[in-house]
Every structure is written in C-alpha cells, then in structure tokens.
Amino acid sequence: MxxxxxxxxxxxxxxxxxxxxxxxAKSVGIRIPTLCHHDQLEPYGACRICTVEAExxxxxxxxxxxxxxxxxxxxxxxxxxxxxxxxxxxxxxxxAHAPDAPQLLELAEEYGADRDRFEKDPSxxxxxxxxxxxxxxxxxxxxxxxxxxGPRREISFIPDVAGxxxxxxxxxxxxxPTSALQAAYVLTEALAAPPEEAAPEAGCACSCSCSGSxx
Amino acid sequence: MCMDxxxxxxxxxxxxxxxxxxxxxxxxxxxxxxxxxxxALDRVAEKLDVPMNRIQxxxxxxxxxxxxxxxxxxxxxxxxxxxxxxxxxxxxxxxxDATGIKAGETDAExxxxxxxxxxxxxxxxxxxxxxxxxxxxxxxPAQAADVLKNYE
Numbered sequence: 237m238x239x240x241x242x243x244x245x246x247x248x249x250x251x252x253x254x255x256x257x258x259x260x261a262k263s264v265g266i267r268i269p270t271l272c273h274h275d276q277l278e279p280y281g282a283c284r285i286c287t288v289e290a291e292x293x294x295x296x297x298x299x300x301x302x303x304x305x306x307x308x309x310x311x312x313x314x315x316x317x318x319x320x321x322x323x324x325x326x327x328x329x330x331x332a333h334a335p336d337a338p339q340l341l342e343l344a345e346e347y348g349a350d351r352d353r354f355e356k357d358p359s360x361x362x363x364x365x366x367x368x369x370x371x372x373x374x375x376x377x378x379x380x381x382x383x384x385x386g387p388r389r390e391i392s393f394i395p396d397v398a399g400x401x402x403x404x405x406x407x408x409x410x411x412x413p414t415s416a417l418q419a420a421y422v423l424t425e426a427l428a429a430p431p432e433e434a435a436p437e438a439g440c441a442c443s444c445s446c447s448g449s450x451x
Numbered sequence: 452m453c454m455d456x457x458x459x460x461x462x463x464x465x466x467x468x469x470x471x472x473x474x475x476x477x478x479x480x481x482x483x484x485x486x487x488x489x490x491a492l493d494r495v496a497e498k499l500d501v502p503m504n505r506i507q508x509x510x511x512x513x514x515x516x517x518x519x520x521x522x523x524x525x526x527x528x529x530x531x532x533x534x535x536x537x538x539x540x541x542x543x544x545x546x547x548d549a550t551g552i553k554a555g556e557t558d559a560e561x562x563x564x565x566x567x568x569x570x571x572x573x574x575x576x577x578x579x580x581x582x583x584x585x586x587x588x589x590x591x592p593a594q595a596a597d598v599l600k601n602y603e
Contacts, residue, residue: 381504
C-alpha cells in the first residue's frame with residue numbers, strides 16, 4: 237500500500253492510503269477530540285466534534301476527521317480559534333440532551349462551553365450510534381436500533397432480540413458517552429416479557445448480586 | 452386479529468425476497484392491511500434475512516407506514532394556509548364529530564382513520580379533504596359528513 241506525507245499541526249506525518257485524518261494524527265500522538273469514534277467500528281461522523289481544518293489542492297475546508305481520508309500533501313489544523321468556537325457550540329448543543337455526561341463536561345471545560353446555553357431536552361442521548369453500531373458490526377446481534385426521525389429520533393432495543401441476547405452481553409453499556417443506554421435498556425427490559433430460558437431463578441439482569449428479586 | 456401469512460409470503464415472493472425491495476414489500480403489506488402487523492414484520496425479517504432493528508428504523512422513519520391498526524378508509528384533511536383560512540378547522544371538527552375520533556386516531560370498528568396533512572398542493576380547491584385518495588374540493592363543513600356516507 238502506498239505511503240505519503242501530510243502535515244498535521246505543523247508536524248510531518250507519514251500515512252497509508254485509506255487512513256482517516258484521526259488515525260494519521262493518532263500515529264504521531266496528536267489527539268483530536270472524538271465522541272462517536274471507535275477503533276473497531278466503521279467511521280460514522282455523527283458528533284462532528286472531530287471537525288478539523290484541512291487544506292488540500294488550495295482549498296481550505298472543515299471536515300470531520302474521523303471519516304475524512306488523509307490525502308497526500310494535505311495541511312491539517314486541529315486546534316484553531318475557529319475550531320474551538322465550532323466545538324464549543326457542538327458541546328453546548330449536546331449538553332442540552334446530556335448535561336451531566338462526564339465526557340461532555342470535560343470537553344465543556346476545555347472549550348469554555350456553557351452547559352445551560354440551550355433549553356434542556358434531557359434525552360440523555362446524543363445519538364452517537366456507538367451502541368447501535370457496536371451491536372450491529374461487532375456483536376452482529378442487531379438488538380438495538382434507531383426509531384423515528386429528526387428531533388424525535390432515539391435508540392430503542394428490539395424486545396424480542398434484546399430479551400435473548402442482552403442478558404449476558406451488555407458490552408454496549410460502557411461505550412456510551414452519556415450513560416443513556418443503561419436507562420434505555422432498563423426501560424425495554426421492563427416492557428419486554430422475559431425470555432423463557434431466563435426464568436427468575438436464572439437471576440435478574442441488574443448488576444447487583446440479588447437473585448432476581450429486585451427486578 | 453388474524454392475518455393471512457401465506458399472503459405475506461406471496462408479497463415477499465413477488466419481490467423475489469430481495470433485501471433491496473424491503474421498502475416496496477413493506478408498502479405492499481401496508482396497502483393490503485392498512486398497517487404493519489408484527490407477525491408480518493417478523494416474517495419479512497426472516498425471509499429477507501434483514502435484522503429487525505433495520506425494519507423498525509424504516510417503518511418508524513416513513514409516515515407512510517403504521518405499526519398500529521388503521522381504518523379501512525383513510526381521511527386526510529388539509530390544514531395548509533389556504534385551506535385553513537377557508538375553514539379547514541371547521542371541516543375537521545365536523546368530521547371528528549361524525550366519526551367520533553380526533554385527528555391521528557382510528558375508530559373502534561376500524562372503519563375510518565382521520566389524519567391532518569399540511570398541504571395537498573391544490574390550494575385553489577380549499578378546503579380539501581381526501582378519502583382513500585379521492586379528492587373532495589371546496590367542501591363546506593355541512594357537506595363534509597355527507598362525503599363519508601359513500602364509504603362502508
């Protein structure tokens with residue numbers, strides 16, 4: 237595979253074809269903030285927090301570094317005033333949904349975002365899609381998906397599948413940048429009839445050590 | 452509600468059970484049943500080998516699909532600006548009284564479903580109501596209930 241050189245924050249970076257800007261930056265220790273990015277998953281570009289300024293062929297544009305492929309001779313800036321402003325607003329918008337998410341609070345601190353700037357709509361989900369994509373791509377169980385659209389879009393477990401598959405997996409929980417998923421899972425669990433093979437004596441799905449009585 | 456699973460299979464086979472025909476298959480089922488029963492969706496997922504989360508995503512995305520039972524006859528009342536100023540609200544109220552349901556609901560006998568739409572693109576005919584795809588223009592509130600008498 238062919239290798240080429242590009243510049244990120246003034247550093248010369250050697251990248252292979254097919255690498256994204258985030259991957260290229262990571263190889264030389266430059267951290268680009270990400271929320272919806274995961275090494276095992278296909279790039280998605282949902283949160284846009286990784287937006288960088290990239291100059292190639294004489295054109296300077298704003299691109300999502302997690303999906304944009306690195307190009308030969310490209311000049312990338314990951315920290316500029318313009319980007320700080322963009323990221324600040326993005327964080328503020330996400331905080332309208334998940335005001336207490338640790339990762340967002342960290343970013344808010346870094347970019348001086350005001351968590352109360354926008355009217356609260358606490359869905360506790362920023363639709364990063366990590367849980368959905370992890371379940372589809374890595375676990376291949378398809379237990380969770382999106383429903384509805386636009387401002388009403390949300391994540392939802394498919395009760396039939398979740399009842400069978402999620403009990404001993406729950407690998408998507410720690411991926412969640414806002415911990416919204418836990419709530420969604422518990423909700424579905426309450427709605428779905430427990431699967432036959434998981435009778436009460438098999439234990440409830442909670443993380444405590446009860447024997448199924450706290451459900 | 453009983454459902455003919457062989458008919459669902461036939462619809463799926465008409466499209467050669469191709470994954471790329473998913474939306475078309477769902478539309479055909481919707482057209483036949485006026486809604487998408489769960490057994491039908493399960494069958495489609497199984498035969499097309501499409502995960503249920505994708506089917507849920509699609510069926511909740513498009514307004515053309517319904518996952519709750521709909522009436523045999525769909526009533527759409529235009530609430531666009533032109534219809535609104537010509538008394539669409541009164542037409543809607545009359546229809547609501549005649550059918551006993553509010554906009555967005557379906558009656559218990561599954562006869563009518565009442566919906567509002569934002570513009571049907573024929574503003575000169577306002578106020579407009581559509582029943583099963585048939586347009587009724589310039590409906591006076593008094594006539595609106597009479598239109599429904601033609602549907603059983």
